[in-house]
Amino acid sequence: NEVDGATGSGTGVLGDTKSVNTYYYNSTYYLYDISKPMNGVIQTLDNYNGGDSSLPGYYITETDNAFTSEREKAAVDAHYYAGKVFDFYYNNFGRVSWDNQGSDITSTVHYGSNYNNAAWIGNQMIYGDGDGSTFTYLSGANDVVGHELTHAVTQSTANLAYENQSGALNESFSDVFGYFMDPGDWLMGEDVYTPGVSGDALRSLSNPPQYGQPDNMSNYQNLPNTQAGDWGGVHTNSGIPNKAAYNTITSIGLSKSEQVYYRALTVYLTPNSTFADAKQALVQSAQDLYGSSTASSVSSAWDSVGVY
Ligand SMILES: O=C(NO)[C@]12CC[C@H](CC1)C2
Numbered sequence: 084n085e086v087d088g089a090t091g092s093g094t095g096v097l098g099d100t101k102s103v104n105t106y107y108y109n110s111t112y113y114l115y116d117i118s119k120p121m122n123g124v125i126q127t128l129d130n131y132n133g134g135d136s137s138l139p140g141y142y143i144t145e146t147d148n149a150f151t152s153e154r155e156k157a158a159v160d161a162h163y164y165a166g167k168v169f170d171f172y173y174n175n176f177g178r179v180s181w182d183n184q185g186s187d188i189t190s191t192v193h194y195g196s197n198y199n200n201a202a203w204i205g206n207q208m209i210y211g212d213g214d215g216s217t218f219t220y221l222s223g224a225n226d227v228v229g230h231e232l233t234h235a236v237t238q239s240t241a242n243l244a245y246e247n248q249s250g251a252l253n254e255s256f257s258d259v260f261g262y263f264m265d266p267g268d269w270l271m272g273e274d275v276y277t278p279g280v281s282g283d284a285l286r287s288l289s290n291p292p293q294y295g296q297p298d299n300m301s302n303y304q305n306l307p308n309t310q311a312g313d314w315g316g317v318h319t320n321s322g323i324p325n326k327a328a329y330n331t332i333t334s335i336g337l338s339k340s341e342q343v344y345y346r347a348l349t350v351y352l353t354p355n356s357t358f359a360d361a362k363q364a365l366v367q368s369a370q371d372l373y374g375s376s377t378a379s380s381v382s383s384a385w386d387s388v389g390v391y
């Protein structure tokens with residue numbers, strides 16, 4: 084069915100034009116990508132009514148293969164960046180889709196109403212529009228898409244429990260792979276966060292305290308393991324492993340860090356891993372792949388954040 088694969092054009096959230104992989108069927112083009120070496124597809128749908136009753140929503144079609152309307156911007160970027168994340172995991176690690184089984188990557192945009200969030204809900208992505216002040220369409224950031232699809236990879240590998248230290252690691256690995264998708268800055272979500280304010284972000288890997296996160300165990304936040312406590316502060320305490328990642332990447336370089344983090348996530352980490360377990364997993368992965376000098380650098384990166 085390759086003959087039905089097509090290349091369309093689209094306008095992204097930030098007004099940029101990009102090519103998108105589409106599918107031609109019955110005289111119309113779909114945001115549906117069959118080009119990847121997998122049994123599944125990359126498909127992006129619209130939730131229209133804003134609820135979740137209609138997940139995964141409705142296919143997005145254009146007879147002219149041009150997806151340039153305001154409403155289609157979120158879909159264009161969700162689709163485009165999902166393809167980039169697939170390519171990243173496939174080209175760097177030979178991983179075929181989020182589950183390494185070639186499963187579909189399904190994304191639904193315009194989820195909810197003014198929803199300032201995005202999530203992997205176990206079998207697909209959902210992206211809110213944001214309220215236009217805190218966030219714009221959340222699929223407009225490659226680091227956000229990388230973050231969310233890494234939650235899917237984590238789910239099918241280490242499956243880090245989403246609470247306390249394992250939950251903060253779950254969050255940190257998503258921020259780190261989000262960085263790997265967007266290595267031009269140390270910020271998370273900057274492209275879609277506060278569209279009316281430039282230069283700010285949701286989080287910083289180089290300086291977590293800039294956005295209210297600890298960067299050392301001395302400031303670990305013991306929050307309740309409840310929804311109100313963000314499951315023990317998984318989005319707060321992730322600042323500590325995030326800073327360790329910044330230390331690691333600036334010490335051993337981007338390419339080695341990608342391989343070390345992927346090996347730790349897929350070979351060593353388990354659902355109840357702690358920060359100390361993560362340090363050990365990353366040090367061991369560095370030793371496995373690159374030897375004792377690199378392993379020593381990784382160990383120092385974690386010493387610096389108070390994880391000995
Ligand atoms: O950290 C997150 N999820 O665990 C975020 C919050 C805003 C961006 C989209 C989803 C990142």
Ligand SMILES: [Ca+2]
Pocket residue numbers: 226265268269270271272273
């Ligand atoms: Ca970024």
Ligand SMILES: [Zn+2]
Pocket residue numbers: 230234254257
């Ligand atoms: Zn997350």
